[in-house]
Amino acid sequence: MGRLVVAAAVAGWAIPIAALVNSVVPEPYMDEIFHVPQAQQYCRGDLLTWDPMITTPPGLYFVSLAYVASLFPVAWMFRVAETFDVLCSTAALRSTNVIMAMVCAVLFHDLLLCIRPGIGEKKATIYAILVALYPVHWFFTFLYYTDVASLAAVLAMYLFCLKKQFWISAMFGAFSLLFRQTNVIWIIFVAANGAISYIQDLYPKDDIIHENIETTHQSNRVVSSKDNKITAQGLRRRRINSPINKVFVSESTKLYNNLAEEVWDITSKLWNSKCKVLIAFAPFVVVMLAFVSFIIWNGGIVLGAKEAHAVSPHFAQFLYFGLVAAAALLPWHCTLSQVLDLFHLSEKNRTCSYLAVLMGLGLSFIAVHFFSIAHPYLLADNRHYTFYVWRKIIQVNWMMKYTLIPLYMFSWFSIINILGKSQTRIWVLSFVLSVALVLVPAPLVEFRYYTIPFVILVLHSPVIGNSKLLALGLLYAAVDMFTLVTFLFRPFHWEHEPGTQRFMW
Template sequence: MGKIIVAAVASLWVIPISIVVNKIVPDPYMDEIFHIPQAQQYCRGDFKTWDPMITTPPGLYFFSLAYIASLFPGMWIANAVQSLPELCSPAYLRSTNAFLAIICSVLVYELLINLRPSLGEGKATISALLIALYPVHWFFIFLYYTDVASITAVLAMLLASLKKKYWLSAMVVSFGALAIVFLDDRNYYLMDTAESTKNPSSSKIIESSCCDSGFIDEVLDTALKLWNRKWQVLITFAPFLMVLMSFVTFVIWNGGIVLGAKEDHVVSPHFAQMLYFSVVSAAALAPVHFSLGQATTLFRLFWKTKVCRSIEVLMALCIGFTAVHLFSIAHPYLLADNRHYTFYLWRKVIQAHWIIKYLLVPVYVYSWISIVNVLGKSQTKIWVVSFIVATALVLVPAPLVEFRYYTTSFLVLFLHSQIDDSTKLLFTGAIYVCVDIFTMIMFLFRPFQWDHEPGTQRFLW
């Protein structure tokens, strides 16, 4: 019943807003100018033509072709179209993501039920709808970008793994292959995190510090268990190893992670991305992380082992200052493209004064401490560390700062956090709705012109 409710409620805003967006912005916009013509080539049966500016593999276009083909018989009988290419308009191609967004919300519900059975159907429904409204994810539902498809593929693969359908390896591999085809360097490594996610046997708050051996004990214990069951583990996870090998083969064959525009997507040591991710993710759950109760909890944990906690905080601050000073990259796209909100945050906040970027480091550190604390209430230390490492593998190589790069990591973070306070969830949902309305109004009704380039420009994430 919960799945039906989630799908029905999500449809209530996905369908009408899609109609409005297509009416006001009927032509391809931003990255759609690459994706839509490429998908239309596939609709015409041309699988050889490829736009060299497209960085991601063609998974979305193949899926759209299958989706459009499923709609064609009904549309042809209704005499609405006479050929498949006619149906591959921007509006129908965008509806691919609208359809996937509803599937994605159902997958989130299923994942919550599997990961946190004690949550109950009611709170799982609220949480799933909350994620469906997450502003960055929500916005790109209505455009023909690869984000929604890649997230759906990752969540589907995670769900298959959690249900322990290991003997149905062909199905799991198909999920993995689908994710690989959709994803680029920002999202791929999250799959490794997804495969290793398991609820710990008992809930606990991370209260250990640098002075104890709790984490080392967990690592040794896990390593021993893996060694004792090495053949079982190898057989069980063989499909995922095949996916990993396929990815490595692709990188070697392609000469890089992205397909096109390689000069603009050079792998870089952009460690400041981890700081941006922490504050964006914490702000996305502000009622949880930036509440008086959470601040009090963190202070009490700090006070219990003042010496060790002080060392940890100082180390975190040093790492943060180093990342900001030496590994903060200002990509040319970030500096020049005033259609993205990151352009204004960079210029008006981070670059407002030379000292601002350093003053923000304590905020980044607090955000990470709060995130680790919340995760530690339901996950083991080794899981939390694995999540941080996986997130770094996703984000650090990316030279460009974009909010949508953080979405997959944030969803994994949310799914594995023990957040079940209905008041905080509803408050967060209210914030999301306000942000969604604001960003969509800005996109649709606040267009502007560029002096150096013709056409209508619009604000977006």
């Protein structure tokens, strides 16, 4: 029932808004000027022509091709379209992402129930609808970009890995690479954590110890949310009987004194069970070998416009994500209780905390001062919101980019602290490294790149009350409406301003 409600809710707003967008902006917009003609070439049966400005593989075009083909028999029957390629209009191609947005919401719903079995169907439904309203994801639901379909493929890969259906998971991982090449990092992330979860099943004695520790802590904890009130006995029974392998472990860090000990223990177990792990995760190995072969054949990870998308050490991008994610999850991070929590945590070990703060300040300063990249695309096109963020905030004066460093640090410390309450240290480390590997090489500041790590962060953050979820949903809806109004009711004819690299409306 929850899946149906989620899909119906997303369709309820996505379909009419998509119709409005297509009526006001019928022609390809921004990067659609590359994607739409390329997809229409595929609709005409021309699979060999390729626009050299397109940097991503043709996964979205194949999905659109299958989607439009499914509509053609009905259109032909009612004489709406006599030929297949007539259906591949800009509006029809954009509607691909409306379907993909519904799929994303349903997948998120199922993932949340897998990761947090005690959350309840109702709250999982609310969470899924909330993520569908996340402004960046919501906006690109109505344009013909690769990001929504890319998110759907990664979520499907994650879901089937949690269900231990590794061949299907690897298949979706390979499929995700057809949308964005950087999804290879999320394949490694999912496979690595899946392998760690897999070996935990091979050591039942450790699991019994873990259950006793976790049950003790859970029984002494008062949980405010009704959906999370589960007994220690029920928790133990779910742990034993559930096919999902302890992905959400609330007190697992108690088993180890530090990160080094945890890494050593897991590494030892992986080595001792290397044959079993390699056999189980062979599908992911095949995908990785195929991807490496592609890079060698292509001469790099990017397909077209390689000069404009060269790998660059953009460490400031990593900091931007922390601030954007924390701001988009206000009820988790921007609260007095979270500030006090971080303060009390620092008081437990002042020396380590001071060293961590000093190291964070130093590294953040180096990242901001030496590795803040202003990509030509960022400066050239004022139809992107990042154009205004860069000019009106980050570059408003020479001090602003340094003034933001404490906010960057607080955001990342808050993210790590919150994840650390529910995940193992090695899981948190793998997430942080994955975010860095996806974002740091990207020279262009683009909020679309933050969507997948943001969704994974939401999946693994502690559950909050319905009132906070409602407030955040209303905030997202307000930002969505603002974005829609500014998008629809400003002129779309832009021209190059002589003597500059900036485009003007």
